[in-house]
Amino acid sequence: xxxxxxxxxxxxxxxxxxxxxxxxxxxxxxxxxxxxxxxxxxxxxxxxxxxxxxxxxxxxxxxxxxxxxxxxxxxxxxxxxxxxxxxxxxxxxxxxxxxxxxxxxxxxxxxxx
Numbered sequence: 001x002x003x004x005x006x007x008x009x010x011x012x013x014x015x016x017x018x019x020x021x022x023x024x025x026x027x028x029x030x031x032x033x034x035x036x037x038x039x040x041x042x043x044x045x046x047x048x049x050x051x052x053x054x055x056x057x058x059x060x061x062x063x064x065x066x067x068x069x070x071x072x073x074x075x076x077x078x079x080x081x082x083x084x085x086x087x088x089x090x091x092x093x094x095x096x097x098x099x100x101x102x103x104x105x106x107x108x109x110x111x112x113x
Contacts, residue, residue, distance in 0.1 A: 002036055002063075002102045004091045006084070009109050012077060013047075013084030016040070018065040022101035032094060032101045033063075039090040040065045043083055052076050 002022045007014040018040055022032035044057040044067055052073035058066045072080060088106065095102040 001100075002032065004036065004095075004102070004104045005107065006088050006091065006104065007107045007109070008084055008088075010111050011084075011108075012080040013043075013069060013087065014109075015068040016043070016065070016087060017067075019063060021063045022098065024098060024101045032098045035094045036091065036102065037065075039087055039094075040067070043067065043087040046083055047080075050076065050079060053080070 002018065002020045004016065004018045006016050018036060022030055022036075024030050024032040044055070044065075047053055047055040047067070047069070048057065053076050054070040054072065056066075056068045056070050058064075060066070069080065088104075091102070091104045095104045
C-alpha cells in the first residue's frame with residue numbers, strides 16, 4: 001500500500017511524504033507506483049525550477065519520497081496553490097481508482113498551527 005501525506009498551510013503546498021509500494025503489479029510494471037512516482041517527480045521538478053521557491057526534496061530509496069517547501073516569495077502563493085492542487089488531485093485520483101493500493105491523507109493547517 002502506498003501512503004501519501006500532503007500538508008497544506010493556508011491552502012498552499014507545505015510538504016508531501018509518500019512511502020510504500022502498491023503491490024498492484026510486478027516491479028517495473030506497476031501502474032499505481034508509476035502514476036504516483038510521475039506525480040511526485042513532476043511536482044518536485046516544477047517546484048525546484050521555480051525562482052523564488054526553495055524546496056527540499058529527496059528520494060532516499062525506492063518507495064520513498066519527501067518534499068518540503070523551505071521558503072518562498074509571496075508572489076509565488078498562487079503557484080504553490082496550483083502545484084498543491086495538481087499533486088493532491090492527482091494522488092486522490094489514483095487513490096479513488098485503486099483504493100486497495102493507494103491511500104491519501106491531507107493535513108490542512110493555518111500559519112502558526
